[in-house]
Amino acid sequence: MYNTYKNQAIHYLQKLLIALIAYVSIIGGAYALPVFARQTGQSCVACHAGGQFPELTPYGRYFKLMAYTAGERTVPLSVMGVVDITQTQNNSDANGDISAKDSRLIPDIASVFVAGKITDNVGLFSQFTYSFPSGHLASDNFDMRYSDRIVTPQNDFLWGVTLHNNPMVQDVWNSATAWGYPYLSTSQGQFGGLPFKTLLESGTQMAGTGAYVYWREHLYLEASAYQTANSSLSFLSMGSKAGSTNYPLTHVDGLAPYLRVAYTDEWRANNIMVGAFMMKANITPLDGNSFPSYGTGTTNYFDRGVDAQYQYLLSPHTVTAHFRYINESIDDQTQSGALGYANPNAITLNSVMAKVSYTYQAKYGASLAYRSIYGTADPAYAINTNSSSIAPYGSSASSVPNSTMWIPEIYYTPVQNIRIGLQYSYFTQYLGGNNFLDNAGNQRNATDNNTLFLYLWAAY
Numbered sequence: 001m002y003n004t005y006k007n008q009a010i011h012y013l014q015k016l017l018i019a020l021i022a023y024v025s026i027i028g029g030a031y032a033l034p035v036f037a038r039q040t041g042q043s044c045v046a047c048h049a050g051g052q053f054p055e056l057t058p059y060g061r062y063f064k065l066m067a068y069t070a071g072e073r074t075v076p077l078s079v080m081g082v083v084d085i086t087q088t089q090n091n092s093d094a095n096g097d098i099s100a101k102d103s104r105l106i107p108d109i110a111s112v113f114v115a116g117k118i119t120d121n122v123g124l125f126s127q128f129t130y131s132f133p134s135g136h137l138a139s140d141n142f143d144m145r146y147s148d149r150i151v152t153p154q155n156d157f158l159w160g161v162t163l164h165n166n167p168m169v170q171d172v173w174n175s176a177t178a179w180g181y182p183y184l185s186t187s188q189g190q191f192g193g194l195p196f197k198t199l200l201e202s203g204t205q206m207a208g209t210g211a212y213v214y215w216r217e218h219l220y221l222e223a224s225a226y227q228t229a230n231s232s233l234s235f236l237s238m239g240s241k242a243g244s245t246n247y248p249l250t251h252v253d254g255l256a257p258y259l260r261v262a263y264t265d266e267w268r269a270n271n272i273m274v275g276a277f278m279m280k281a282n283i284t285p286l287d288g289n290s291f292p293s294y295g296t297g298t299t300n301y302f303d304r305g306v307d308a309q310y311q312y313l314l315s316p317h318t319v320t321a322h323f324r325y326i327n328e329s330i331d332d333q334t335q336s337g338a339l340g341y342a343n344p345n346a347i348t349l350n351s352v353m354a355k356v357s358y359t360y361q362a363k364y365g366a367s368l369a370y371r372s373i374y375g376t377a378d379p380a381y382a383i384n385t386n387s388s389s390i391a392p393y394g395s396s397a398s399s400v401p402n403s404t405m406w407i408p409e410i411y412y413t414p415v416q417n418i419r420i421g422l423q424y425s426y427f428t429q430y431l432g433g434n435n436f437l438d439n440a441g442n443q444r445n446a447t448d449n450n451t452l453f454l455y456l457w458a459a460y
Contacts, residue, residue, distance in 0.1 A: 034417060034459050035078040035115050036063070040071035044416040049311055050318030050359030051416050053459070054179050057313060058271055061172040065158055065214055067147040068116060068123030076116040076124075082108040084455035086186040090448035107132045108455070111140060122146050128238070136247065138239025139205070141169050141178070158214040165229060165236035166205050167258055170212075170222075173273050175307035175322040177201045181355040181369050182407055182423065186453040194373045195431060196401045198328040198351050199301040200279055204250045205240055207233040210258070222260040226281065228252045242291050251292040256281035269314035278304040285334050297334040303327070305351075318359040326351040328375075349375035349401060362413060369407040377401075377432075400432025403446075417459045425451040 037044055040063070045051045047060030056064065063070050083105065091102040111129040118124060122145070129140035147160030164170045169178040177200045185193060210224025228251050229237035240247045262275030282298040305326035312319040330347035350373070357367030377400045404427070411421035430446035 034080075035074065035076055035113060036068065038074045039068075039116050045362050049313060049320050050357075050365060051362035051413055052183075052318075052357070052359060052365065052411070052419075054183060055174050055320055056172055057311070058266060064125075064172050065147060065160065065212075066123075066149065067121060067145040067160060068125055069118075069120060069147070071117065073117045076114055078113040078115065078459060080109075080111040080113065080457070080459040082110075082184060082455055082457050084108050084184075084186065084453060087452040087454075088448075089450040090444065101133065121148055134246070136239060138247070139165060139236060141165065142236055143170050145170075156216045159212065161211045162209070162224070163236075164208045164210075164224075166203055167200055167208065167224075167226065167279055168277075170208070170210065170224070171260070173262065173275070173307070173309050173322075174320070175273070175275070175309045175324045175353075177324070177326075178203070180324060180353055181322065181367070182409070184421065184453075184455055184457060185423070186425075186451055193425070194371055194403045194405060196349065196373050196403070198303055198326045198349050199281060199283075200277075200303045200305070200326060200328075201351060205229055205237040206250060206252055206256065206281075207236045208258070212260075217266075218264055220260070220262040220264065220275075222258075224258040224260075226252055226256040226258065226279075227254075243289060245290050248286055248290040251284040251286075253282040253284050253298045269312055271311050271313075273309040274306075275308070276304075276306045278302075293334075299334055300331040302329045302331070316361040318362070318365075319357070321356040322353070323355075324351075324353045347376050347378055349373060355407075362416070364412055366410045367408070369409075370405075371407065372404045374402040402429060402432045403427070404429040419457045421453075421455050421457070423453040423455070425449070425453070 034044070036047065040046070042059075043051075044053070045057075047057055047063060049055040049057050085105045086099070086102055088099065088102050091098050109129050109131050111127050113125070113127050115125045115127075116123060125141065125143045127140040127142070128137065130137045142165040143162060144164070145160050145162040147158065149156070149158045151157075162170045166178060168176040171178060174180060180201075206226040207229040208224050208226045210222055212220065212222035214220050227233075228249070229240075230242075230249060234241075237249055240249045242249045242251075256279060258277070258279040260275065260277045262273050264271065264273045280300070280302050282300045284292045284294060284298055285296060287293040303326055305324060307324040308322070310319075310321040326349075328349040328351070330349070331345055332347070352372040353369070355367060355369035357365060359365035406426045406428070407423060408426075409421055409423040411419055413419045427446040427449045430444075430449055433446070435443060435445045
């Protein structure tokens, strides 16, 4: 098995190198920078730890907190693309191949960024992404903010307000869910990640408005509120809409509050952050046609968590470490027949993420991550909007969310806007054990879901 993966990896790497050479030829080897680098006149390493997007350095976090306004206005456009190959350890079941695109080099996503300084106090980061496998265009990330800073001999007070489109996309630390590891992952194989997510990890698009303060470069406080991203705010949920089976709009009952606190410190080449966060959201269930089922009650989510981050930044070495823990309580107040939890008032999920990485000369790097989800057994997980489409309906394993995976990765950045990476997802537990039944009733082992993911990322 090892030699098979080794030979396949070498073969696929050759294909990616051909694609890389073609890309460099197109841009003329000019090492052209994305929009923020052009605006500030800084290299990618100034804002991103070891040059690894999207990990932010202290300067990158300050740039974001100050509303992306440092530097001079420039052409506010960048583009990004990913091509990749996914190899699932067992891509077949009794019905044939699970993914028709497994083991094929294909374009994955293409993004357009509209971003940069608007005024001295107002700036924008927006990303619109097209997924080639699904043929779907969406407003991936959006964050528009106003900020100001008051500095005196006795004080340093930075404050701002933000309009954004999913919880924690406004955050500046990579332990946050919206920017957490893995930064790139497979969309081809069905088993590239954990089968369940908490609400904060789901990437659910909502319209968020908030205010934040950063006092003496140590204490960060934020309060935000979320609502349904429809009507005049529908641009924040582009690609999702009521009545869509594959991309339904999330309907929030009233406002969903979100609170964030973090403490940071720096000494020599080191910086740390420890923080906590919480969010409460009442979500209106959907009917059989993916429209909101008003008047049938709501499913209430209460997510709270803690996180931490460490960085060592001293050329040629970069070390980063992240940790996040989320506890989610689900209180299903919907009427009978909506989500159908067996234990509607006693559902919990717990999510753990830990990751450490090392980068040398902002070119060569390796990382190791741990992901785990565990919680209350309930058969209705299989029909939840937070669950994966491959959750096994009706099987005994479907009631148990417990799943664990390790993610080792190596990456190479030949120039600062191109990266090649090789990532492996290794499952030690899936849906409560070492084996489970899939939707077709076939027996699978947790290791059958192991996935090799080879990618080429480029931005301009």
